[in-house]
Amino acid sequence: MxxxxxxxxxxxxxxxxxxxxxxxxxxxxxxxxxxxxxxxxxxxxxxxxxxxxxxxxxxxxxxxxxxxxxxxxxxxxxxxxxxxxxxxxxxxxxxxxxxxxxxxxxxxxxxxxxxxxxxxxxxxxxxxxxxxxxPDPDFTLHHINNVPHGSVVYRTYWSEVYQEWKRCLIYLPAEYNHEPAKKYPLVFLNNGGSENETTWFSASKIHYILDNLIAEKKAVPMIVAMTNTMAFREEDKEQELLWGWRDMIINDTIPFLENEYRLYTDKWNRAICGNSFGGVAAGLMGWSHPELFGNIGFFAAPVRYENIWKKYEENTHMHWMVENGDKVGEQYKVLFFSRGEAEYLTNKNLQMDDDWLSRNGILRQDCTHMRLYAEDFTHDHSTFRRGFADFCKLLFKDEERHLGQHDPRSHKTAT
Structure with a gap:
């Protein structure tokens, strides 16, 4: 018992x-x-x-x-x-x-x-x-332990794209206020399709996961930003298109964060990831803009925008991958894919994604990492939080990552 x-x-x-x-x-x-x-x-x-x-x-x-x-x-x-x-x-x-x-x-x-x-x-x-x-005895990284604890702050900022105020939750590592000269890498963490920017914090306890990983030196100190991935413009709502969110991240959110926090601004010090539809958003953004993001994470998420463009060739943001599969490692430091085995065995879309990744040479790249969690795990936060933790362990480990600064504000995106 x-x-x-x-x-x-x-x-x-x-x-x-x-x-x-x-x-x-x-x-x-x-x-x-x-x-x-x-x-x-x-x-x-x-x-x-x-x-x-x-x-x-x-x-x-x-x-x-x-x-x-x-x-x-x-x-x-x-x-x-x-x-x-x-x-x-x-x-x-x-x-x-x-x-x-x-x-x-x-x-x-x-x-x-x-x-x-x-x-x-x-x-x-x-x-x-x-x-x-x-209780999840095989995963306790989300527990509150006797380690230095970071903070989660709510920030409100103006979006020119939406012409309204937006909210962002930001995790700051415990050392942030004690290391005034130090800069940090940035991770955008996207929520799933029926969630919002609070879910990763309130349900999956990512702040405790990061506290524990950083204290155990399994992850480097990083800043994590959570915006509402499901913030659609009126013209995008019916089809759940992410054009407004994409433009907001590039034109509003990144400049706001870089103005307010001590961040490295090159692609190698920036990652984007998410669960389910939030992973779709990470792929849409990360593969469309390799000049901005050098690391992408998919947690139980399709690699294509399957709700809108079911055929892989219709996903224009993935065309570069097809044409340059053997050069993916030149553009990305980490491409991460995690799934629960129970879901994977019944989800034909995820199996088709793996076939696509294999045919285009992406799975052969050193930057690509795959995780399949036990036979019991499916499409829920017990699986998502495992993926997030394993993704963070891989990020920003290269000592040369501080080289090659890049200003994203020079890359405006047309709607």
Missing amino acids: NDFTELLKNQVFNEDANGFEPRAMEKLSINGSASQKIKTGAVVQTNGDILFRLYAPEAADVRIDFSGTHIRTQKGQIITMEKKEDGFWEYTLPYSSRDVGPRDFIFLIDGAAVLSPYLPVYQRSHRLNNYIEI
Whole structure:
């Protein structure tokens, strides 16, 4: 039997974007009794099981819309809760190594989607969802450890491309304020298609991942910027085209960051990466502009813009790769691809991508790195955060990387 007693003592299992202390229990007066504090919502047990408990005495039907992709119930992702005599609804979901990391869900009370105020939330599926962190004993880099901790700051800046204010979350390494003469490389971390710029921070805890990697000297200190990849201009919304986001990054975001922070400005000190649709965006930007980005990371993400251009030859930003496959290593220091094996075995698009990468000589290049995570892992943040960590371990290791400064503001992009 699993025993996660020690693992669950780490403060990361209490911390969330809205609070650092354990959340207060719900106060309930049941059948006229004095108020009592009761744990409701969802609680991870020491064996890894999740106890869902909700007080809704007048409800006729309560279910859980759970994101886990391998739920052991007859109804797949919709779990039916059992009503108890005291008005509580309960369900215990057994632990599975297939369903670890941050898992989002929402309660369905008589058909209405309801958030529990006693649980953390993050953005996914184009909405706020409750989530719970399920122990992942083989990956603990996101835990809060006794190491120097960096900071995550919210910055607002003006976008000439959109003619409106935009927001960016920025991770600064712990040493940043103590090394006033030092410059740092920059990583753009893109969110998935139904998420926003807060998800990597609130759900995947990338700030703790970087704190631990840097403290262990497995990654160099770096600055990470998170913008909302899903910020479409009106003319781009219907087809989810990324032209506005692309132009904003080049013309607005990079100049803002370089003006505000001590950054190296050459391509070898700049990377772009993302999960799912955010990886598509990384490829669209990184392969279109090798003069700006020397490192690209795809976390469970297609290499082509498959929603719009299904045929590889329609993806014009990839034409250079086809014509110069054997020279890819001259333009990129790191090309990184990671997937969960459970998804890869059933996802024909990812398999087609690998065939395309192989036929064009890209997989043979020293700059190319592939990671396939266990048979259990699929399209979720337990897979994404592994990819992010492994990508960061590879970045900016070349001692010559500070040579060849480059100003991206000299490369304006036409819409």
